[in-house]
Amino acid sequence: MDVTPRICWQNWSQLTNATLTVSSEDSAYPKAWLKDPLRSKVWRSETGWTITTGYNNTINITEGSSSPTTSVVYIPAGTYATGALLAATITTAINGGTSTIENTWSCAYTTSYKFKLYHNGGSTTMSSTADGELNWNTGGSVAASIGPCIGFPLTSDISGTTSYTAPNVSYQSRQWCEFDLGADRNVNVVFLHHNNITGSVKIQAHTCNVWTAPTLSTSMSGTYIWNTWMTSTVSYRYWRFEIDNTQDESGVTYAGVPFIGTYLEPSPGLSIRHAEDYIQLSEIGFASNGAPYQDENEYMRGYNHVWVGLDDTEKDKLKQAIEFLRIGRPFFFSIDPQNDPDGVVYSIMTQGGSIQKVGADYWQVSMKTEEAIG
Numbered sequence: 001m002d003v004t005p006r007i008c009w010q011n012w013s014q015l016t017n018a019t020l021t022v023s024s025e026d027s028a029y030p031k032a033w034l035k036d037p038l039r040s041k042v043w044r045s046e047t048g049w050t051i052t053t054g055y056n057n058t059i060n061i062t063e064g065s066s067s068p069t070t071s072v073v074y075i076p077a078g079t080y081a082t083g084a085l086l087a088a089t090i091t092t093a094i095n096g097g098t099s100t101i102e103n104t105w106s107c108a109y110t111t112s113y114k115f116k117l118y119h120n121g122g123s124t125t126m127s128s129t130a131d132g133e134l135n136w137n138t139g140g141s142v143a144a145s146i147g148p149c150i151g152f153p154l155t156s157d158i159s160g161t162t163s164y165t166a167p168n169v170s171y172q173s174r175q176w177c178e179f180d181l182g183a184d185r186n187v188n189v190v191f192l193h194h195n196n197i198t199g200s201v202k203i204q205a206h207t208c209n210v211w212t213a214p215t216l217s218t219s220m221s222g223t224y225i226w227n228t229w230m231t232s233t234v235s236y237r238y239w240r241f242e243i244d245n246t247q248d249e250s251g252v253t254y255a256g257v258p259f260i261g262t263y264l265e266p267s268p269g270l271s272i273r274h275a276e277d278y279i280q281l282s283e284i285g286f287a288s289n290g291a292p293y294q295d296e297n298e299y300m301r302g303y304n305h306v307w308v309g310l311d312d313t314e315k316d317k318l319k320q321a322i323e324f325l326r327i328g329r330p331f332f333f334s335i336d337p338q339n340d341p342d343g344v345v346y347s348i349m350t351q352g353g354s355i356q357k358v359g360a361d362y363w364q365v366s367m368k369t370e371e372a373i374g
Helices: 031-035 083-095 312-325
Strands: 006-011 019-022 049-051 058-063 069-074 078-080 105-109 115-119 163-165 175-193 200-206 216-219 226-244 254-264 275-280 283-286 292-295 299-310 331-334 344-357 363-371
Touching (some): 006 175, 006 312, 031 254, 058 083, 069 083, 078 083, 083 105, 083 115, 175 200, 175 331, 226 254, 299 312, 299 344, 312 344
Antiparallel strands (some): 006 254, 006 331, 019 175, 049 078, 058 069, 175 226, 175 254, 200 226, 275 299, 283 292, 299 363, 344 363
């Protein structure tokens, strides 16, 4: 036996009574497509920056020539298609009625795709703090800060000058997808498939649909299929993917086929007769003069999975999964999660499983699958 694979087939996010909320959506790529098993059906955010009350709508500023005071500036909720529109709104929000702010502030979206916050400098006798401190790391509203969405990390406060340019470019805001599973569900693996995310993804879970301090919050790994293998099974009703794709110059985020559920790990693992094939979808043709040409397409991987030496309990678990999946129902399969946790394949069964008794108390189970690339 070489490896012990995992079949990920109980996907609670696809339950009919699971409800879905997203930060924003392009009407041509609706959130409903996150519950479509077809890989090419993706949800896509609106272009630009989506500001949501309680999530990314605040800036903490400390000012005051005699007694420095921290003020919370609230950015109006909405979607801003361009950086210039958002910058103008931030300018108005800072100067629009917070009496403890003494300087006149401006926000600009530069030609280098960075946001800049600056002010008129106020009194020349002001201290560096009184001169205007941007509190990205301290203050009661940091959990709802706009900072990461406009290129300012929340790692430290910044002060001492009249102009602050974000260290990071920003082409869009962070995005999120929330799932209410209807009840607490056991989960030990999470995936997010077919996406353009070049930044980072966190999977979060909580006892209620309030996300200021989720009980579980962990960074996912991978790229094309983001993944998190839990060290132990957890049980929550509310789950959220938090996506930081702010530096992707497309200005949008898209993703498809989430998985929030459990995996089956039959033991013993795969037989040495397990096989992996590369199925070529390209075709070779010939012109009338005999010259060859190629119609080049993607390839997909095909597998023949064979487990030998399963006892009754393990055989019954695998049989239940096979009966549920049938032919054509997509699922996630990890060949060697211990050594290659990112090596996850979105698959379909192409033939019904085979179950054979190979000894007085042992079984052989096989199934054929192909990568689902459509």
